[in-house]
Amino acid sequence: MFGTLFVKECRQILKSMVYYLYVIIFVMFLSSQMGEVITDRFERPEPGQESYGSVNSHEESAVMEKKLAGLMRETEHNSYSTYPMGFYRGVTLNDGELNEIVSIIEECTGKSMAELEQEEQEYYADYDLSTMEGAFQAQTGYSVVPKESLSYEEFCKNMERACEIIGAGSYYSKEKLEAGVSVPMTYEQAVEEFDALCEKDRITGAVARLFCDYAGIILAVLPIFLGVTRCLRDKRAQADQVVFAHKASGVQIVGSRYLANVCMAFLPVLITICIMQMPYQYHAETMGVTPDVLAFLKYSVVWLLPEIMTVLAVSFFITELTENVISIFVQVFWAIASLFASAALAGNFGLHLIVRWNALGATGEFWSQRQELFLNRGYYAAVSMLLLCLTFVLYEKKRREGETLYGKIFKRRK
Numbered sequence: 001m002f003g004t005l006f007v008k009e010c011r012q013i014l015k016s017m018v019y020y021l022y023v024i025i026f027v028m029f030l031s032s033q034m035g036e037v038i039t040d041r042f043e044r045p046e047p048g049q050e051s052y053g054s055v056n057s058h059e060e061s062a063v064m065e066k067k068l069a070g071l072m073r074e075t076e077h078n079s080y081s082t083y084p085m086g087f088y089r090g091v092t093l094n095d096g097e098l099n100e101i102v103s104i105i106e107e108c109t110g111k112s113m114a115e116l117e118q119e120e121q122e123y124y125a126d127y128d129l130s131t132m133e134g135a136f137q138a139q140t141g142y143s144v145v146p147k148e149s150l151s152y153e154e155f156c157k158n159m160e161r162a163c164e165i166i167g168a169g170s171y172y173s174k175e176k177l178e179a180g181v182s183v184p185m186t187y188e189q190a191v192e193e194f195d196a197l198c199e200k201d202r203i204t205g206a207v208a209r210l211f212c213d214y215a216g217i218i219l220a221v222l223p224i225f226l227g228v229t230r231c232l233r234d235k236r237a238q239a240d241q242v243v244f245a246h247k248a249s250g251v252q253i254v255g256s257r258y259l260a261n262v263c264m265a266f267l268p269v270l271i272t273i274c275i276m277q278m279p280y281q282y283h284a285e286t287m288g289v290t291p292d293v294l295a296f297l298k299y300s301v302v303w304l305l306p307e308i309m310t311v312l313a314v315s316f317f318i319t320e321l322t323e324n325v326i327s328i329f330v331q332v333f334w335a336i337a338s339l340f341a342s343a344a345l346a347g348n349f350g351l352h353l354i355v356r357w358n359a360l361g362a363t364g365e366f367w368s369q370r371q372e373l374f375l376n377r378g379y380y381a382a383v384s385m386l387l388l389c390l391t392f393v394l395y396e397k398k399r400r401e402g403e404t405l406y407g408k409i410f411k412r413r414k
Contacts (some may be wrong), residue, residue, distance in 0.1 A: 002252050009230075009260030018229045022222050023268045026215075030272055033214040042203060042287065045190035051137050052190035056346065056365060058180040060152040065143035066181035067155075068108055070171055071162060072116060072144050075101050083169035083340060097165050104158050110147030140184050179348055196363035203284035204277055204295040209357045209366065211276060211296060212303040215269065220335035220354050223265045223308050227315025228325055230257055250396040258316055258388055265308050269300050302374070306381040307353065313387035320394050349376045 013019050045052055057063070074080045078098055080091040093101065102113050109116060123142060128134035146155065159172040166172070185193070197206055273296035284291035311331060318327035338353040345358040347365065349372045357366060 002256055005252060005256035006260050009257050010264060012233075013226070013230070013260060013264045016226075016229060018225055019264065022226060022265070026218060026222060026268050027272065029218045030211070030214060030276075034211060034276060042197070042283065044194050045187060047187055049187070051140075052185040052187060054140050054182045055185045055189055055193070056180045056362070057183045058178075060155075062143075062183050063177055063181050064108075064146045064150070064152065064155050066183065067159065067172055067177065068105065068144035068146060069142050071101070071105060072120065075105065075113075076117065080166045080170060082167050084167065089167070089169070091167050091170075093165065100165055101162060104162055105144075108146050108150055108155060108158055109144060110149075116144065137184075140182065193361060193363060196367075197361050198287070198289045200367060201361075201363050202292040202295070203287070203289055204280050204291045204293070205299070206361050206363060207277070207280045208273075208295040208299040209303075210360050211273065212299050213355075213357045215272075215300075215304055216307055216354050216356075217335075217339060219265075219269075219304055219307055220311060220338065221332055223261070223311040224315045224328055224331040226261050226265055227312045228319050228327055230261060231316055231319035232323070232325070250399055251392050254316065254320075254391055254395050255388070258312060258391075261312050262305075262309055265312065266300075266305060269304055270297075273297060273300055302377055303355070306377040306384065309384035310353065310380045310387075313384040313391070317387045317391045317394070320391050320398075347372075349373050351376060351379060353380065 075098065078092055080093070082089050082091050105116070106112060120142070124138055127138035129138060156174070156177065159177060160174070162172045163170050170176075197203065277293075277296045281291040281293060314331055314334075315327045318330060319325070334353060345356050346362055347357065347369050349355045349369065355373060355376055
Protein backbone atom coordinates (compact mmCIF):
# COMPACT_ATOMS: atom_id res chain seq x y z
CA MET A 1 0.00 0.00 0.00
CA PHE A 2 2.75 2.46 0.96
CA GLY A 3 4.72 1.79 -2.24
CA THR A 4 1.62 2.30 -4.38
CA LEU A 5 0.82 5.59 -2.67
CA PHE A 6 4.45 6.73 -2.98
CA VAL A 7 4.53 6.09 -6.75
CA LYS A 8 1.18 7.81 -7.16
CA GLU A 9 2.41 10.87 -5.26
CA CYS A 10 5.56 11.08 -7.40
CA ARG A 11 3.43 11.03 -10.53
CA GLN A 12 1.20 13.76 -9.14
CA ILE A 13 4.24 15.92 -8.41
CA LEU A 14 5.49 15.45 -11.98
CA LYS A 15 2.16 16.82 -13.20
CA SER A 16 2.48 19.95 -11.07
CA MET A 17 3.59 23.24 -12.64
CA VAL A 18 4.98 24.28 -9.25
CA TYR A 19 7.51 21.43 -9.45
CA TYR A 20 8.86 22.54 -12.80
CA LEU A 21 9.15 26.11 -11.54
CA TYR A 22 11.06 24.66 -8.58
CA VAL A 23 13.47 22.88 -10.92
CA ILE A 24 13.95 25.91 -13.19
CA ILE A 25 14.63 28.31 -10.32
CA PHE A 26 17.03 25.87 -8.66
CA VAL A 27 19.03 25.26 -11.85
CA MET A 28 19.13 28.96 -12.76
CA PHE A 29 20.35 29.92 -9.29
CA LEU A 30 23.10 27.30 -9.27
CA SER A 31 24.13 28.15 -12.83
CA SER A 32 24.45 31.83 -11.96
CA GLN A 33 26.65 31.03 -8.95
CA MET A 34 28.74 28.15 -10.34
CA GLY A 35 28.33 28.43 -14.08
CA GLU A 36 32.01 29.21 -14.62
CA VAL A 37 34.40 26.30 -14.24
CA ILE A 38 37.00 27.35 -11.65
CA THR A 39 40.34 25.64 -12.20
CA ASP A 40 42.92 28.42 -11.89
CA ARG A 41 42.92 28.09 -8.09
CA PHE A 42 44.05 24.46 -8.27
CA GLU A 43 47.71 25.22 -8.91
CA ARG A 44 50.65 24.50 -6.65
CA PRO A 45 51.93 27.76 -5.12
CA GLU A 46 55.40 28.92 -6.11
CA PRO A 47 57.92 30.75 -3.90
CA GLY A 48 58.02 34.49 -4.41
CA GLN A 49 54.42 35.01 -5.51
CA GLU A 50 52.99 38.42 -4.70
CA SER A 51 50.01 36.88 -2.92
CA TYR A 52 48.91 33.45 -1.76
CA GLY A 53 45.40 34.49 -0.88
CA SER A 54 44.04 34.72 2.63
CA VAL A 55 43.19 32.42 5.49
CA ASN A 56 40.87 32.78 8.45
CA SER A 57 42.65 33.26 11.77
CA HIS A 58 41.40 33.09 15.35
CA GLU A 59 44.65 34.23 16.94
CA GLU A 60 43.99 36.99 19.46
CA SER A 61 46.74 39.22 18.11
CA ALA A 62 45.41 38.91 14.54
CA VAL A 63 41.83 39.58 15.66
CA MET A 64 42.89 42.73 17.52
CA GLU A 65 44.98 44.06 14.63
CA LYS A 66 42.33 43.46 11.96
CA LYS A 67 39.38 44.70 13.98
CA LEU A 68 41.25 47.88 14.93
CA ALA A 69 42.12 48.36 11.25
CA GLY A 70 38.46 48.01 10.30
CA LEU A 71 37.36 50.38 13.03
CA MET A 72 40.03 52.84 11.92
CA ARG A 73 38.83 52.85 8.29
CA GLU A 74 35.17 53.22 9.18
CA THR A 75 35.92 56.01 11.65
CA GLU A 76 37.90 57.96 9.04
CA HIS A 77 34.83 58.01 6.77
CA ASN A 78 32.30 58.13 9.63
CA SER A 79 30.46 55.33 7.88
CA TYR A 80 29.82 52.08 9.77
CA SER A 81 28.27 48.92 8.38
CA THR A 82 25.81 47.11 10.62
CA TYR A 83 23.45 44.19 10.06
CA PRO A 84 20.65 44.33 12.63
CA MET A 85 18.23 41.42 12.02
CA GLY A 86 20.48 40.38 9.14
CA PHE A 87 19.83 43.40 6.91
CA TYR A 88 22.38 46.09 6.02
CA ARG A 89 22.11 49.45 7.74
CA GLY A 90 24.68 52.20 7.33
CA VAL A 91 25.39 54.24 10.47
CA THR A 92 26.75 57.79 10.69
CA LEU A 93 27.71 59.00 14.15
CA ASN A 94 27.32 62.47 15.60
CA ASP A 95 30.37 64.39 16.81
CA GLY A 96 30.07 63.17 20.38
CA GLU A 97 29.76 59.52 19.40
CA LEU A 98 32.57 59.84 16.87
CA ASN A 99 34.88 61.27 19.51
CA GLU A 100 34.09 58.30 21.76
CA ILE A 101 35.11 55.88 19.00
CA VAL A 102 38.30 57.84 18.38
CA SER A 103 39.12 57.63 22.09
CA ILE A 104 38.59 53.85 21.98
CA ILE A 105 41.03 53.53 19.07
CA GLU A 106 43.61 55.73 20.78
CA GLU A 107 43.20 53.82 24.03
CA CYS A 108 43.74 50.48 22.28
CA THR A 109 46.75 51.60 20.24
CA GLY A 110 48.44 54.13 22.51
CA LYS A 111 48.70 56.50 19.53
CA SER A 112 46.81 59.57 18.41
CA MET A 113 44.44 59.42 15.47
CA ALA A 114 46.75 61.70 13.47
CA GLU A 115 49.68 59.30 13.95
CA LEU A 116 47.56 56.33 12.87
CA GLU A 117 46.35 58.15 9.74
CA GLN A 118 49.94 59.01 8.82
CA GLU A 119 50.99 55.35 9.20
CA GLU A 120 48.03 54.27 7.07
CA GLN A 121 49.00 56.65 4.24
CA GLU A 122 52.57 55.39 4.29
CA TYR A 123 51.37 51.78 4.20
CA TYR A 124 49.05 52.22 1.19
CA ALA A 125 51.71 54.22 -0.70
CA ASP A 126 53.60 50.95 -1.25
CA TYR A 127 50.71 49.37 -3.24
CA ASP A 128 49.26 49.95 -6.68
CA LEU A 129 45.66 50.64 -5.73
CA SER A 130 44.63 51.14 -9.36
CA THR A 131 44.56 47.37 -9.93
CA MET A 132 42.18 44.91 -8.27
CA GLU A 133 45.03 42.64 -7.21
CA GLY A 134 46.98 45.50 -5.65
CA ALA A 135 43.96 46.84 -3.83
CA PHE A 136 43.14 43.35 -2.54
CA GLN A 137 46.66 42.80 -1.24
CA ALA A 138 46.68 46.18 0.46
CA GLN A 139 43.29 45.62 2.03
CA THR A 140 44.17 42.11 3.23
CA GLY A 141 47.52 43.09 4.68
CA TYR A 142 46.51 46.31 6.43
CA SER A 143 46.41 46.11 10.21
CA VAL A 144 46.63 48.39 13.22
CA VAL A 145 48.90 47.11 15.97
CA PRO A 146 47.53 47.49 19.53
CA LYS A 147 49.71 48.71 22.34
CA GLU A 148 51.78 46.01 24.07
CA SER A 149 50.04 46.41 27.43
CA LEU A 150 46.56 45.82 25.95
CA SER A 151 45.14 42.44 26.96
CA TYR A 152 42.59 40.62 24.84
CA GLU A 153 39.98 40.97 27.61
CA GLU A 154 40.44 44.76 27.65
CA PHE A 155 40.24 44.80 23.86
CA CYS A 156 36.92 42.90 23.92
CA LYS A 157 35.50 45.35 26.46
CA ASN A 158 36.49 48.25 24.20
CA MET A 159 34.84 46.55 21.21
CA GLU A 160 31.72 46.06 23.30
CA ARG A 161 31.71 49.81 24.00
CA ALA A 162 32.12 50.47 20.28
CA CYS A 163 29.14 48.19 19.51
CA GLU A 164 26.97 50.06 21.97
CA ILE A 165 27.81 53.33 20.21
CA ILE A 166 27.58 52.10 16.62
CA GLY A 167 24.59 49.79 17.09
CA ALA A 168 23.70 46.11 16.87
CA GLY A 169 25.14 43.96 14.13
CA SER A 170 28.46 45.76 13.69
CA TYR A 171 31.76 44.06 12.82
CA TYR A 172 32.91 44.43 16.42
CA SER A 173 30.28 42.30 18.12
CA LYS A 174 31.25 39.30 20.23
CA GLU A 175 30.02 36.91 17.52
CA LYS A 176 32.13 38.59 14.84
CA LEU A 177 35.21 38.50 17.06
CA GLU A 178 34.71 34.78 17.67
CA ALA A 179 34.34 34.18 13.91
CA GLY A 180 37.96 35.21 13.34
CA VAL A 181 39.51 37.48 10.73
CA SER A 182 41.03 37.14 7.29
CA VAL A 183 44.83 37.39 7.16
CA PRO A 184 47.36 36.95 4.31
CA MET A 185 48.45 33.36 3.74
CA THR A 186 52.16 32.54 3.84
CA TYR A 187 53.91 30.34 1.28
CA GLU A 188 54.18 27.50 3.79
CA GLN A 189 50.47 27.74 4.59
CA ALA A 190 49.63 27.84 0.89
CA VAL A 191 51.63 24.67 0.22
CA GLU A 192 50.03 22.92 3.18
CA GLU A 193 46.58 23.97 1.96
CA PHE A 194 47.27 22.76 -1.58
CA ASP A 195 48.50 19.37 -0.33
CA ALA A 196 45.37 18.96 1.80
CA LEU A 197 43.24 19.95 -1.20
CA CYS A 198 44.78 17.16 -3.26
CA GLU A 199 45.07 14.47 -0.58
CA LYS A 200 41.92 14.98 1.52
CA ASP A 201 39.49 16.73 -0.82
CA ARG A 202 40.92 15.24 -4.01
CA ILE A 203 39.80 18.45 -5.74
CA THR A 204 36.14 17.49 -6.14
CA GLY A 205 35.48 17.62 -2.39
CA ALA A 206 36.38 21.31 -2.23
CA VAL A 207 34.05 22.17 -5.12
CA ALA A 208 31.30 20.01 -3.62
CA ARG A 209 31.36 22.13 -0.45
CA LEU A 210 31.03 25.30 -2.49
CA PHE A 211 28.13 23.73 -4.40
CA CYS A 212 26.36 22.84 -1.15
CA ASP A 213 26.96 26.34 0.20
CA TYR A 214 25.07 27.91 -2.71
CA ALA A 215 22.44 25.17 -3.02
CA GLY A 216 21.70 25.35 0.70
CA ILE A 217 20.63 28.98 0.38
CA ILE A 218 17.94 28.37 -2.23
CA LEU A 219 16.83 25.02 -0.78
CA ALA A 220 15.98 26.70 2.51
CA VAL A 221 12.98 28.23 0.73
CA LEU A 222 12.04 26.44 -2.50
CA PRO A 223 10.80 23.08 -1.10
CA ILE A 224 8.21 24.88 1.04
CA PHE A 225 6.16 25.56 -2.09
CA LEU A 226 6.09 21.88 -2.97
CA GLY A 227 4.92 20.94 0.51
CA VAL A 228 2.23 23.61 0.75
CA THR A 229 0.93 22.80 -2.73
CA ARG A 230 0.60 19.11 -1.88
CA CYS A 231 -1.04 19.65 1.49
CA LEU A 232 -3.65 22.03 0.08
CA ARG A 233 -4.38 20.06 -3.09
CA ASP A 234 -7.06 17.83 -1.53
CA LYS A 235 -8.74 20.83 0.04
CA ARG A 236 -8.82 22.71 -3.26
CA ALA A 237 -10.24 19.65 -5.02
CA GLN A 238 -12.72 19.17 -2.13
CA ALA A 239 -11.49 15.61 -1.79
CA ASP A 240 -11.08 15.67 2.00
CA GLN A 241 -13.95 13.29 2.63
CA VAL A 242 -12.59 10.77 0.13
CA VAL A 243 -9.09 10.91 1.59
CA PHE A 244 -10.33 10.70 5.17
CA ALA A 245 -12.30 7.57 4.25
CA HIS A 246 -9.25 5.89 2.69
CA LYS A 247 -8.39 2.46 4.16
CA ALA A 248 -4.71 3.36 4.45
CA SER A 249 -3.54 4.74 7.78
CA GLY A 250 -2.64 8.37 8.25
CA VAL A 251 1.01 7.36 8.61
CA GLN A 252 0.92 5.71 5.18
CA ILE A 253 -0.91 8.60 3.51
CA VAL A 254 1.11 11.45 5.00
CA GLY A 255 4.34 9.43 5.03
CA SER A 256 4.08 8.57 1.33
CA ARG A 257 3.34 12.20 0.48
CA TYR A 258 6.26 13.44 2.53
CA LEU A 259 8.73 10.88 1.19
CA ALA A 260 7.63 11.54 -2.40
CA ASN A 261 8.17 15.27 -1.95
CA VAL A 262 11.59 14.75 -0.34
CA CYS A 263 12.71 12.44 -3.18
CA MET A 264 11.39 14.69 -5.93
CA ALA A 265 12.87 17.80 -4.30
CA PHE A 266 16.25 16.05 -4.06
CA LEU A 267 16.14 14.70 -7.63
CA PRO A 268 17.20 17.99 -9.31
CA VAL A 269 20.12 18.13 -6.87
CA LEU A 270 21.28 14.68 -7.97
CA ILE A 271 21.00 15.54 -11.65
CA THR A 272 22.79 18.86 -11.20
CA ILE A 273 25.73 17.37 -9.30
CA CYS A 274 26.23 14.70 -11.98
CA ILE A 275 26.69 17.46 -14.55
CA MET A 276 28.65 19.97 -12.48
CA GLN A 277 31.25 17.60 -11.10
CA MET A 278 32.42 16.28 -14.49
CA PRO A 279 34.82 19.14 -15.44
CA TYR A 280 36.40 19.04 -11.98
CA GLN A 281 36.90 15.29 -12.16
CA TYR A 282 38.67 15.75 -15.48
CA HIS A 283 40.83 18.60 -14.17
CA ALA A 284 41.84 16.55 -11.12
CA GLU A 285 42.97 13.74 -13.41
CA THR A 286 45.06 16.16 -15.50
CA MET A 287 46.79 17.19 -12.25
CA GLY A 288 47.59 13.58 -11.44
CA VAL A 289 45.07 13.51 -8.60
CA THR A 290 42.52 10.71 -8.31
CA PRO A 291 39.21 12.58 -7.91
CA ASP A 292 36.61 11.58 -5.36
CA VAL A 293 33.77 10.74 -7.77
CA LEU A 294 31.29 10.44 -4.89
CA ALA A 295 32.22 13.76 -3.24
CA PHE A 296 29.26 15.71 -4.62
CA LEU A 297 26.85 12.92 -3.70
CA LYS A 298 28.21 12.48 -0.17
CA TYR A 299 28.22 16.19 0.62
CA SER A 300 24.74 16.66 -0.86
CA VAL A 301 23.24 13.81 1.16
CA VAL A 302 24.81 14.96 4.43
CA TRP A 303 24.50 18.71 3.84
CA LEU A 304 21.39 19.31 1.73
CA LEU A 305 19.06 16.37 2.32
CA PRO A 306 18.42 17.14 6.04
CA GLU A 307 17.64 20.73 5.05
CA ILE A 308 15.10 19.62 2.45
CA MET A 309 13.59 17.21 4.96
CA THR A 310 13.22 19.96 7.56
CA VAL A 311 11.70 22.53 5.19
CA LEU A 312 9.15 20.02 3.90
CA ALA A 313 8.35 18.81 7.43
CA VAL A 314 7.68 22.42 8.46
CA SER A 315 5.40 22.92 5.46
CA PHE A 316 3.47 19.71 6.10
CA PHE A 317 2.95 20.37 9.79
CA ILE A 318 2.02 24.07 9.63
CA THR A 319 -0.15 23.66 6.52
CA GLU A 320 -1.99 20.69 8.02
CA LEU A 321 -2.49 22.69 11.19
CA THR A 322 -3.67 25.95 9.62
CA GLU A 323 -4.95 24.84 6.21
CA ASN A 324 -3.46 27.93 4.58
CA VAL A 325 -0.16 29.18 3.15
CA ILE A 326 1.19 30.76 6.33
CA SER A 327 4.06 28.24 6.41
CA ILE A 328 5.54 29.97 3.34
CA PHE A 329 5.97 33.21 5.27
CA VAL A 330 7.28 31.37 8.33
CA GLN A 331 9.88 29.52 6.29
CA VAL A 332 11.00 32.56 4.30
CA PHE A 333 11.52 34.50 7.54
CA TRP A 334 13.43 31.58 9.07
CA ALA A 335 15.61 31.21 5.99
CA ILE A 336 16.50 34.91 5.91
CA ALA A 337 17.21 34.97 9.62
CA SER A 338 19.41 31.87 9.34
CA LEU A 339 21.28 33.23 6.33
CA PHE A 340 22.27 36.43 8.09
CA ALA A 341 22.68 34.98 11.57
CA SER A 342 25.97 33.28 10.78
CA ALA A 343 28.88 35.56 11.57
CA ALA A 344 31.17 33.74 9.12
CA LEU A 345 30.79 32.62 5.52
CA ALA A 346 32.88 29.54 6.23
CA GLY A 347 32.19 27.54 9.36
CA ASN A 348 30.53 28.54 12.62
CA PHE A 349 27.80 25.98 11.87
CA GLY A 350 26.06 26.06 15.25
CA LEU A 351 22.38 25.26 14.79
CA HIS A 352 21.84 27.37 11.68
CA LEU A 353 19.45 25.92 9.12
CA ILE A 354 21.61 27.34 6.33
CA VAL A 355 25.24 26.37 6.95
CA ARG A 356 27.91 28.23 5.00
CA TRP A 357 31.26 27.32 3.52
CA ASN A 358 31.73 29.96 0.86
CA ALA A 359 35.37 29.12 0.23
CA LEU A 360 37.01 27.02 -2.45
CA GLY A 361 39.32 24.99 -0.27
CA ALA A 362 40.21 25.86 3.33
CA THR A 363 40.45 22.09 3.61
CA GLY A 364 42.31 21.88 6.90
CA GLU A 365 39.93 24.30 8.60
CA PHE A 366 36.87 22.45 7.31
CA TRP A 367 38.09 19.06 8.46
CA SER A 368 38.68 20.47 11.92
CA GLN A 369 35.03 21.65 12.01
CA ARG A 370 33.23 18.90 10.13
CA GLN A 371 32.09 17.15 13.33
CA GLU A 372 30.12 20.31 14.12
CA LEU A 373 28.53 20.09 10.66
CA PHE A 374 27.51 16.46 11.28
CA LEU A 375 25.91 17.43 14.60
CA ASN A 376 24.06 20.31 12.93
CA ARG A 377 22.66 18.15 10.13
CA GLY A 378 21.80 15.33 12.53
CA TYR A 379 19.88 17.80 14.66
CA TYR A 380 17.77 18.96 11.70
CA ALA A 381 17.15 15.39 10.54
CA ALA A 382 15.76 14.70 14.03
CA VAL A 383 13.67 17.88 13.95
CA SER A 384 12.16 16.86 10.61
CA MET A 385 11.21 13.44 11.99
CA LEU A 386 9.64 15.02 15.07
CA LEU A 387 7.56 17.42 12.96
CA LEU A 388 6.52 14.57 10.69
CA CYS A 389 5.35 12.51 13.68
CA LEU A 390 3.35 15.49 14.93
CA THR A 391 1.80 15.76 11.47
CA PHE A 392 0.79 12.09 11.66
CA VAL A 393 -0.97 12.73 14.97
CA LEU A 394 -2.66 15.89 13.69
CA TYR A 395 -3.81 14.23 10.48
CA GLU A 396 -5.29 11.23 12.28
CA LYS A 397 -7.09 13.52 14.72
CA LYS A 398 -8.68 15.49 11.89
CA ARG A 399 -9.44 12.31 10.00
CA ARG A 400 -11.21 10.55 12.87
CA GLU A 401 -12.93 13.51 14.50
CA GLY A 402 -13.35 15.83 11.54
CA GLU A 403 -11.58 18.61 13.38
CA THR A 404 -9.68 21.56 12.00
CA LEU A 405 -7.49 22.79 14.79
CA TYR A 406 -7.08 26.27 13.42
CA GLY A 407 -9.69 28.50 11.85
CA LYS A 408 -12.58 26.03 12.14
CA ILE A 409 -12.17 24.76 15.65
CA PHE A 410 -13.92 21.50 16.45
CA LYS A 411 -16.05 21.54 13.33
CA ARG A 412 -17.17 17.91 13.08
CA ARG A 413 -17.97 16.14 9.85
CA LYS A 414 -21.60 15.23 9.41
